[in-house]
Amino acid sequence: MRASAPAHITGFFAARPDPDPRLAGSVGGGLNLDLSAATTVSRSEETAVLLNGVVSEAPVTRRVVDTLAPSPVRVETELSMPLGSGFGASGAGALSSAYAINGAFGLGLTANAVGEAAHVAEVASGTGLGDVLAQNTGGLVVRLSPGAPGLGVVDRIPVPPLEVELLVRGPLSTKEVLSDAGTMRGVNREGERALRELLKRPTLERFVTLSWEFARRAGLARGWMEDAVEAVESRGGMASMVMLGDAIFALNGGDALAEFGDVIRARVSLGGASLE
């Protein structure tokens, strides 16, 4: 059985911890992109998880297998987004695996129940907070309260499947940032502020502008990003940092961004995770 889930790039966020991982997560805003994780699940003598054809530890996906699979499975995930760079690869892998396991074994779980298994795996692994909730929704997602799909509250800002340009300089460990109390105090303060401001006028443009304000005020933006965003803005585009990656996303920024490295082009994915 095969299923897929979109990449998700967060623009701003604030962690909302909770002893119950189903209720823990984050609030914030982010874009789903058509760089997908596609997972095929088949029954097997023993469980194996392959990421892009390579047997991998894949701790997040293994938690999903332990939660949902009634017998050993072979899980093969093809990822078309960069790993470890803020594209929600671990969340997309976990969510697409959960959908595929549900279909392969006829578990009869709803999308929210499947999403809950992936969300809990992601939060428990420390590799993400709100990606799965957003990836189960699709589009430009505003997370209003934290939690697994069916528990967290989301809304969407209506946008067409517009093009997004991305420049990835390298990975940034989500787990390290989330576990740094000093950094997270600033992140949470600024993320809550950005959400309040966005809800006053929820538009795509405000999302990008507030994301860039968040990245700088939270102390996450890097020097090269300032130059890249300025170059994009000087030619009429908009840009901000991909949370959490050493990466930039831009709207109408392709030519300017290309001066800083290889640009990946993607489109907003309006759908969430699904069986194929």
Ligand SMILES: Nc1ncnc2c1ncn2[C@@H]1O[C@H](COP(=O)(O)OP(=O)(O)OP(=O)(O)O)[C@@H](O)[C@H]1O
């Ligand atoms: N599909 C997947 N299944 C299981 N593990 C994955 C998958 N994709 C990435 N990982 C691993 O999850 C770990 C955490 O990745 P990390 O959360 O830092 O980045 P990400 O998920 O790509 O982006 P984000 O910052 O949006 O979470 C990394 O070791 C990565 O190799």
Ligand SMILES: CC(C)(CO)[C@@H](O)C(=O)[O-]
């Ligand atoms: C923490 C995070 C930014 C990592 O991608 C994401 O999971 C989110 O928005 O909660």
